[in-house]
Amino acid sequence: MRASLFITCYNDTLYPETGRAVVSLLERLGVELDFHPKQTCCGQMHANTGFRGEAFCQAKRFVQLYRDTETVVIPSSSCVAMMRDQYPGLFEELGNESLRREFAALLPRVFELSEFLLDRLGVDDVGAYFPHRVVYHASCHGVRALHLGERPYKLLAKVRGLDLAQMANTDRCCGFGGTFSVKNAEVSSAMLAAKLQDVIATRAEYCTALDNSCLMHLGGAMHRQYAGMKTIHLAQILAATEDAPAEAIA
Amino acid sequence: MTAAISSRESILGRIRSAIQTPGMGLADAAVAYGALPRGYIQAGKLSREGTIALLIERLREYDAEVVECTPEELPAAIAAQLAASAKHTFVAPPGLPPSWLATGFDWKIDNDLDTAEIEKVDGVLTAATCAVADSGTIVLHHGPTEGRRVISLLPDWHLCILLASQVVETLPEYFDRVEQPPALATYISGPSATADIEMTRIKGVHGPRFLHVILVRDPDSPTQAPAMRPADTAPHKGR
Amino acid sequence: MTQSVADHPILDPRFAPPFPQAVLPVLRNPQLRKNVAHAIDVIQAKRGRLVAEKTDWQELRTAGSALRAHVLENLGTYLEQFESRCTAAGGHVHWAADAAEARQITLDLLRQHNASDVIKIKTMTSAEIQLNPFLEAQGVHAHETDLAEIILQLGEQEPSHIVVPALHINRSQVREIFARTMGLKNLSDDPKELTNAARRYLRQKFLTIPTAISGANYLIAETGGVGIVESEGNGRMCLTLPQTMITIAGIEKVLPRFQDLEIMLQVLARSATGERMNPYTSLWSGVTPGDGPQNFHVILLDNGRSEMLRRPVERQTLKCIRCAACMNTCPVYRQTGGHAYGSVYPGPIGAILTPQLMHMHHAQSLPYASSLCGACYEVCPVKINIPEVLLELRSQVVNQERRQVGRVFDLMYIGLRMANFLFTSAWRFHLAQRLGRIGARLVTRKDGWIHSLPSIGGKWTQTRDLRGLPDQTFHEWWAARAKEAK
Numbered sequence: 018m019r020a021s022l023f024i025t026c027y028n029d030t031l032y033p034e035t036g037r038a039v040v041s042l043l044e045r046l047g048v049e050l051d052f053h054p055k056q057t058c059c060g061q062m063h064a065n066t067g068f069r070g071e072a073f074c075q076a077k078r079f080v081q082l083y084r085d086t087e088t089v090v091i092p093s094s095s096c097v098a099m100m101r102d103q104y105p106g107l108f109e110e111l112g113n114e115s116l117r118r119e120f121a122a123l124l125p126r127v128f129e130l131s132e133f134l135l136d137r138l139g140v141d142d143v144g145a146y147f148p149h150r151v152v153y154h155a156s157c158h159g160v161r162a163l164h165l166g167e168r169p170y171k172l173l174a175k176v177r178g179l180d181l182a183q184m185a186n187t188d189r190c191c192g193f194g195g196t197f198s199v200k201n202a203e204v205s206s207a208m209l210a211a212k213l214q215d216v217i218a219t220r221a222e223y224c225t226a227l228d229n230s231c232l233m234h235l236g237g238a239m240h241r242q243y244a245g246m247k248t249i250h251l252a253q254i255l256a257a258t259e260d261a262p263a264e265a266i267a
Numbered sequence: 268m269t270a271a272i273s274s275r276e277s278i279l280g281r282i283r284s285a286i287q288t289p290g291m292g293l294a295d296a297a298v299a300y301g302a303l304p305r306g307y308i309q310a311g312k313l314s315r316e317g318t319i320a321l322l323i324e325r326l327r328e329y330d331a332e333v334v335e336c337t338p339e340e341l342p343a344a345i346a347a348q349l350a351a352s353a354k355h356t357f358v359a360p361p362g363l364p365p366s367w368l369a370t371g372f373d374w375k376i377d378n379d380l381d382t383a384e385i386e387k388v389d390g391v392l393t394a395a396t397c398a399v400a401d402s403g404t405i406v407l408h409h410g411p412t413e414g415r416r417v418i419s420l421l422p423d424w425h426l427c428i429l430l431a432s433q434v435v436e437t438l439p440e441y442f443d444r445v446e447q448p449p450a451l452a453t454y455i456s457g458p459s460a461t462a463d464i465e466m467t468r469i470k471g472v473h474g475p476r477f478l479h480v481i482l483v484r485d486p487d488s489p490t491q492a493p494a495m496r497p498a499d500t501a502p503h504k505g506r
Numbered sequence: 507m508t509q510s511v512a513d514h515p516i517l518d519p520r521f522a523p524p525f526p527q528a529v530l531p532v533l534r535n536p537q538l539r540k541n542v543a544h545a546i547d548v549i550q551a552k553r554g555r556l557v558a559e560k561t562d563w564q565e566l567r568t569a570g571s572a573l574r575a576h577v578l579e580n581l582g583t584y585l586e587q588f589e590s591r592c593t594a595a596g597g598h599v600h601w602a603a604d605a606a607e608a609r610q611i612t613l614d615l616l617r618q619h620n621a622s623d624v625i626k627i628k629t630m631t632s633a634e635i636q637l638n639p640f641l642e643a644q645g646v647h648a649h650e651t652d653l654a655e656i657i658l659q660l661g662e663q664e665p666s667h668i669v670v671p672a673l674h675i676n677r678s679q680v681r682e683i684f685a686r687t688m689g690l691k692n693l694s695d696d697p698k699e700l701t702n703a704a705r706r707y708l709r710q711k712f713l714t715i716p717t718a719i720s721g722a723n724y725l726i727a728e729t730g731g732v733g734i735v736e737s738e739g740n741g742r743m744c745l746t747l748p749q750t751m752i753t754i755a756g757i758e759k760v761l762p763r764f765q766d767l768e769i770m771l772q773v774l775a776r777s778a779t780g781e782r783m784n785p786y787t788s789l790w791s792g793v794t795p796g797d798g799p800q801n802f803h804v805i806l807l808d809n810g811r812s813e814m815l816r817r818p819v820e821r822q823t824l825k826c827i828r829c830a831a832c833m834n835t836c837p838v839y840r841q842t843g844g845h846a847y848g849s850v851y852p853g854p855i856g857a858i859l860t861p862q863l864m865h866m867h868h869a870q871s872l873p874y875a876s877s878l879c880g881a882c883y884e885v886c887p888v889k890i891n892i893p894e895v896l897l898e899l900r901s902q903v904v905n906q907e908r909r910q911v912g913r914v915f916d917l918m919y920i921g922l923r924m925a926n927f928l929f930t931s932a933w934r935f936h937l938a939q940r941l942g943r944i945g946a947r948l949v950t951r952k953d954g955w956i957h958s959l960p961s962i963g964g965k966w967t968q969t970r971d972l973r974g975l976p977d978q979t980f981h982e983w984w985a986a987r988a989k990e991a992k
Contacts, residue, residue, distance in 0.1 A: 024981070029939075034976075036980035036983070036984075063926060067902075068923075068926065071922065161881065161884055190879035195878075199918075200918065202526075202965040238969060238971075274808075281812035281815075283582050286579055296576075296583050300763075305769075306562070306565035379796060382713060383713070386713060402783035403783070416788075417747065417797070420746055438771060441768075445764070448726075448764035450731075451791075451798070453742070456784065456785050457785050459737070463653040463657070473739035473742070474786065
């Protein structure tokens with residue numbers, strides 16, 4: 018199986034350890050991974066802030082870079098949601114017929130990481146070992162745009178040593194929302210405070226998710242408040258084994 | 268009035284230019300209307316007895332008092348309810364059977380009674396058009412046995428006579444039974460209530476605070492179950 | 507307790523401060539936030555239970571959505587049908603292009619009937635056109651009759667929700683308002699006693715004031731009928747006892763047929779208050795001799811609505827049935843309540859409706875008052891894709907900014923334009939990463955984290971830290987690994 022990794026702009030810049038974990042995990046599962054060196058951003062930040070023309074340029078660029086790719090795997094559910102929910106409208110309004118055709122052909126081959134593991138590879142036990150208490154943050158885009166449902170829980174259930182905590186109000190937004198977190202910083206912080214209460218109440222050591230954007234938000238507050246909890250992308254948990262624990266990967 | 272006419276024309280003009288379907292009239296709309304999806308539950312699945320049991324459960328959830336009787340027992344059942352209310356003066360619509368107006372009480376028959384007079388009575392007795400078990404709703408179309416809207420509004424105590432044959436399970440079943448839309452209709456689902464103060468449900472703001480229902484097991488029921496089975500009378504679950 | 511001007515919310519989008527500023531007094535008001543969160547949690551729990559028991563909920567949503575979309579596609583046809591049937595049944599239909607015209611028509615009708623006082627059923631259209639202050643200025647006293655509206659009117663407070671307008675006020679605050687304005691010194695804060703006080707206060711008004719104003723939940727084209735959904739019975743009082751009734755309804759409120767209520771009534775109460783059915787639904791067509799008002803007027807209000815029909819994305823806004831499920835589930839509204847939206851329509855629906863009612867000349871901050879979490883779309887009983895409309899309106903706001911000279915001083919605008927320049931070339935993007943890494947070293951502490959950023963970044967670091975930039979980006983690591991392998 019061949020797949021091409023679209024790492025996303027912020028993971029590339031801020032969370033390379035997540036990318037390294039995806040590589041280690043997928044190679045362990047026998048996937049032959051590619052990385053397109055010209056990739057940048059999916060355009061979500063621009064689209065969500067109202068810069069449709071700019072978002073279109075980036076969306077078009079994505080399709081042009083990946084149109085011949087067998088499978089694209091993306092460790093960020095909000096970026097996948099951007100492609101599924103917003104690319105069609107952008108291309109309808111600003112694109113031409115050939116771009117729309119290319120995109121329609123490409124989209125079914127674009128997978129979020131947990132979709133790729135369960136739906137494409139058909140594995141739920143990836144041989145991971147992570148002896149910690151973990152709580153899963155179901156990000157809004159994962160829950161309501163991609164309908165990931167039980168996928169992340171199925172993966173976590175097979176991780177040896179992992180003690181999965183349950184969070185109250187699990188599908189309530191953490192308040193990140195991209196540029197919302199600075200345009201409406203105070204409301205975003207109030208939402209974050211409410212979310213953090215539910216997260217901390219689980220007494221987990223790690224809060225995990227399929228979006229480093231939410232984790233950047235939650236983790237930033239945990240660090241500020243000496244909350245005694247860390248954030249970790251699900252890929253890093255799944256990549257961890259007895260021989261290569263997550264800390265060593267990160 | 269010229270300004271009003273021009274606003275009418277300008278609004279309709281803006282609407283028509285916005286949705287760009289000139290010449291679309293009622294006939295075209297009716298065709299599109301006929302194709303609209305209606306995949307929700309139309310007819311209920313409960314037996315006759317199950318439907319009635321559900322209605323009674325719902326009405327009691329609303330704190331309504333419900334008693335059952337046969338058609339022969341009805342006058343006595345009405346008298347018993349009135350007596351138990353400890354009230355004396357009642358208003359009734361003009362079309363009720365005389366046997367319903369129990370003796371020993373002061374009856375005001377509403378032939379255009381004054382509002383002030385209705386305000387003074389203790390309670391009201393009416394029939395109903397239909398009841399929907401699923402939502403515990405009593406339907407009044409304000410015919411001669413249900414009366415003008417004001418008589419079932421001002422008195423604090425309402426005794427409503429419902430025939431078993433008038434009970435349907437789902438709201439669509441009620442609408443199915445309506446051949447001609449009524450000029451007036453009131454759907455009552457429990458007594459007047461508010462939750463405006465801290466979401467605490469308080470019964471009785473302006474409408475009647477006490478709702479009593481006598482359910483009459485009439486034989487005319489078109490879909491009456493041939494025999495009562497114990498399972499049908501069990502409390503309704505799992506919807 | 508002193509109340510500063512800043513604490514008193516302005517619900518007129520023309521004058522209200524932008525959302526990020528308007529939230530500040532709210533976020534620092536613990537009582538208001540506790541009241542809002544409590545009310546929302548109660549409604550949400552009830553709604554959740556009652557929606558879960560409805561096995562055909564998704565089919566009802568699909569039917570409701572399709573029906574409302576069909577109405578909007580044939581709006582002119584159905585409005586004309588409503589007009590002719592309502593008129594045939596003895597009603598009078600008036601058309602108001604905007605708020606001012608609707609106010610004037612209302613006033614003219616009240617003058618015709620020599621009304622100095624009028625009783626009102628809670629109506630969003632009346633609040634939208636700011637009818638009460640206008641009537642007051644013209645010497646007509648408008649008496650609200652919904653319990654929450656009385657609390658607000660007597661307490662001189664603003665509504666913060668479209669279904670439960672006083673949810674930000676708790677029982678002790680209600681007690682204070684009623685005790686002061688009704689002269690009831692010994693009133694307790696028991697909701698039952700407070701409700702009884704309102705009942706007594708209004709009874710005489712219902713029996714003596716011969717003119718009433720309402721909104722409409724439904725206009726039924728087939729019958730010319732009007733439908734009102736309520737709980738307390740104040741609606742039935744206003745619909746039954748007065749001689750004259752004036753109904754102010756948005757033009758989008760029409761339904762094709764009487765039978766369509768079988769959809770709308772099943773979704774509305776469940777979504778709005780978490781009940782299987784609201785206690786009272788009243789339907790009437792025109793005038794019925796001997797029963798209810800003998801003079802009946804409907805004012806059909808456009809006020810920006812017809813403009814929203816133009817494009818399918820924005821048109822969805824008009825499918826709304828005002829159930830408030832979107833604000834009840836919204837994580838933003840849960841923190842802020844309604845006042846910060848600066849409009850009588852708060853929450854997600856307000857964030858898309860208000861700027862459009864203002865022809866995008868005001869309330870441009872509202873489309874940004876959302877984290878785009880999608881919860882509103884998930885609960886909407888008529889499937890309005892609110893996030894999609896929010897994004898469309900954001901794009902319109904940005905297009906306005908593009909034409910403004912001041913944009914060159916707007917760091918967010920400049921930053922996003924710059925980011926696009928970087929993201930459209932890998933070479934530029936990678937250069938920016940390297941430069942950013944150097945810059946970040948200046949603000950990164952020894953623990954490897956950034957605790958304080960300048961400019962817009964400071965908005966982030968006011969409540970969160972940010973991990974410092976790693977020494978190697980992912981693509982650099984990949985390239986190095988590939989080189990090693992060779």
